[in-house]
Amino acid sequence: MNILLIDTSSNEEIIVGLRIGNREYQSKQKVGSQKAQVVLPLIDKLLKKHKLFPQDLNAIEVNEGPGSFTGLRVGISVANTLSFALKIPVNGKAAGEFVEALYE
Numbered sequence: 001m002n003i004l005l006i007d008t009s010s011n012e013e014i015i016v017g018l019r020i021g022n023r024e025y026q027s028k029q030k031v032g033s034q035k036a037q038v039v040l041p042l043i044d045k046l047l048k049k050h051k052l053f054p055q056d057l058n059a060i061e062v063n064e065g066p067g068s069f070t071g072l073r074v075g076i077s078v079a080n081t082l083s084f085a086l087k088i089p090v091n092g093k094a095a096g097e098f099v100e101a102l103y104e
Helices: 035-049 069-086
Strands: 002-007 013-020 023-030 059-062
Touching: 002 035, 002 069, 013 035, 023 035, 035 069, 059 069
Parallel strands: 002 059
Antiparallel strands: 002 013, 013 023
């Protein structure tokens, strides 16, 4: 089972990860206001590092909050879009059922 992990809730860094079987790998990048420009290349880099393609993913887990308003929107938008395109669940919801942010 290959699971993509996305956490864009922080104003200071983006964390993406892969859970491959029982092992977990993470990649972090410090960011300012450019989260949208950073998250997809970071995911791509992590997949390539582990010789995986997006089609090899079985599920996505995204941090729904609480956190930065813009950060949550970016991470959840990416997760929902990948879920829809790849037809895989995000946070246990079927493809096509969108995850929403938990703002506090």
